[in-house]
Amino acid sequence: MEVTVTINGDSHSHDVEPRTLLVHYIRDVVGLTGTNIGCDTSSCGACTIHVNGESVKSCTMLAVQADGQDLLTIEGLADGDVLHPMQESFRQCHALQCGYCTPGMVMAAVSLLDENPDPTEREVRIGLEGNLCRCTGYHNIVKAVLHCAEASS
């Protein structure tokens, strides 16, 4: 089935099997491998991208469901060489260790601040409940999100 999506501002059209998961489409067909596959069971959030501006787990969505939608992946966040404020905050606060969860964490965190620009620490922790860090580096991740919120206000 023909699928046309906008990813990071660029239009892509491909003929895909209906059972193709969106994350496989993004990684294997379009070739954007910044979005990771972690648990593959919609638990860990490593595959989080934005669909029409909202965080979504791309392992639990079919590519055909995304037809005609506007997608944003981690590759589309920075402005050229200038990191997105959330990426910059993660860097400054040492909010990554092995880095595997980081693309999904950053995408979830950006969506979180879009919905709640000035969250409490508790709201950040609850807002990131859909993302697991296997290094258990949550403390600095939460710090980075709060730092980004503060820097943006």
Next chain:
Amino acid sequence: MIPAAFDYIRAGSAEEALAALAEHGDEAKLLAGGHSLLPLMKLRLATPAVLVDIGRLDDLSYINDAGDHLAIGALTRHRDVETSALVQSQAGLLAEATSHVGDPQVRHRGTIGGSIAHGDPASDLPSVMLAMRATLVARGPGGEREIAVDDFFTGFLETSLGDDELLTEIRVPKMPDATWGFQKFNRRAQDWAIVGVSAIVSNGSAGVGLVNMDSTPVRAAGVEAALAGGASASDAAEAAAEGTNPPSDLNAGPEYREHLARVLTRRALEAAGR
């Protein structure tokens, strides 16, 4: 993990969805947000031959004040229910419980109708439907019919919806003055409830629904009866597990779940001011 192959039909209207169901019968499954169905398909626990995608039927995504009840379109996403001022003021229990479904990413995609039609005893929202005595509206070839929530959940992942029917609307009584409590016990923030309880008290009468205490979502009828007879929260909560048949899994055995049901019911009733 990749689902087994299926034919994909994108419905442009409820009528098109019903026509596809009529043609393919029990070979077909409806796909709304996909956050109950797709995980099962990836594990090949569900292998529908035909997937009818109703995710774009925007006319079934709404929250309306319909006089004595709220009319919520089946395709309304959890995020929209959770943040609706109307739901928060008229059905606070539903708004609160919805905010505990999955995680933000799941709530951006999952729908109230999909969650209820899935009929999972471990889901949060069926317990709210039972506690608030909601009415489900289904559309089929013969027109529309209303189903009382007590007649809706018929077996494990089974409901009284026919193979040729589409859940279109959830009707929740407006209870602006109600007090309520929602309790969900799990080990990780985003997990299914090991046991959960929805309790609401309005005009002196109580509704209590249980999560994950039987093969279907169930009402804590013994608790409701005890409260109607004037029992205190802690006395009434002793009846929480009566008549249930809790599942046993990696997280908990039946006895532990029965204990949780009593404790969580007491807490939910206390939060509801009983």
